[in-house]
Amino acid sequence: MTVSLALALGLIYLYRANFTPVKESKLRAVNEDLKIDWNILNDELKEAYQLANELQFKDDKIYRVILDTEPIPATVREGGIGGHNKYQDLLEKDLEQSSMIVGTFQKLDRLRKKLNIQSKSYNEISGLIIEKEKMWSSRPAIQPINNKELTRLHTTFGKRFHPILKKWQEHDGLDFTAPTGTPVYATGDGLVTHSYRSSTYGNVLFVNHGYGYQTRYAHLTKYIVTRGESVKRGQVIGYVGSTGRSEAPHLHYEVLYNYKPINPINFFQRDLSNEEYEKLIEISKQETVPLD
Ligand SMILES: [Zn+2]
Structure with a gap:
């Protein structure tokens, strides 16, 4: 133990x-x-x-x-x-x-x-x-007409002598000369607020883009969208014509900001290369008489 x-x-x-x-x-x-x-x-x-x-x-x-x-x-x-x-x-x-x-x-x-x-x-x-x-x-940011189809651009935004009325008037937009039937594109997303035939504008479309912007497309041979329709940028909305008070087939295009017309040329740079922009400026120098 x-x-x-x-x-x-x-x-x-x-x-x-x-x-x-x-x-x-x-x-x-x-x-x-x-x-x-x-x-x-x-x-x-x-x-x-x-x-x-x-x-x-x-x-x-x-x-x-x-x-x-x-x-x-x-x-x-x-x-x-x-x-x-x-x-x-x-x-x-x-x-x-x-x-x-x-x-x-x-x-x-x-x-x-x-x-x-x-x-x-x-x-x-x-x-x-x-x-x-x-x-x-x-926001309106492209041309309403393809540059390839554009023969002439009248940079006559502002005061100018009216070719038909033979008096000085404000020209609230730009005139794009192109053959009848050339497609016209919506320049920004928006809502068609007016689509009608006027004695001056001819067949015309008004598009409201919101944020204060509106565009107008006048003298169309016909439009293919109507009031109340939504449109996207680049969508064909009508075709060039010479309806209303117009001397030759062309698109009268306006951009308005807060209901005041502004020069649309400031909105084109987005879809253009430098070369295309130069061509546009070159075209714009060719003539200065608006077609209304
Ligand atoms: Zn015009």
Whole structure:
């Protein structure tokens, strides 16, 4: 019994002497590994924060500039995270790495807030893009007649001598000379508000593009859309003719902004190459007498 007891005590002593320190040193090693991992985590957090800053830069300095809208105020972006004592419990634990852990949590909070604001900003930008797209596709931006079919352009917007009435009058549009039957295109998306035959305009179409813009297409041999119809930019809406008060087959084209006629030539550059634009200007120099 005594020998057995002595042997048992001896074994317990040996176990304690050898195994407990092994466990502690293992824990220390694990702890060191964790610290390394923690530092890597912090570095990656820093990288993610920099990426978020890049997104913020593009948002404020590129997207919002293009969309003509104000950047998000710094007071919103850098506003307080809130809950200063959020990590008080952790700090009070007085662990060796408490402040390090709290520091990382706070960095994560700032990143989360930054990304939340960014996400909301992108939602706002998406809405703005849809609205701008609609506006851009509505705005008159192409020629109502294909350049290839255009024989002459009368840049007689403004005051000029009326060829039929023989008196000075405002000419509110441009005259495109082209053979009867040449297709006439809607120059922007919109709604046909008038389609009728007038003694002066002949067969005429009025298109409302919204955003203050309207276009008129006069002296058509015929129109193929009518009042209440929606049209898309580039859609054929009628054909060149010489109806109404007109001297020869041509399209009289007007652009109005807030009901005031403006010179349509400022709206053609969108679908023209430099060469085509030069040709247009060349054609426009050929003659200056309007056909009404
Ligand atoms: Zn005219």
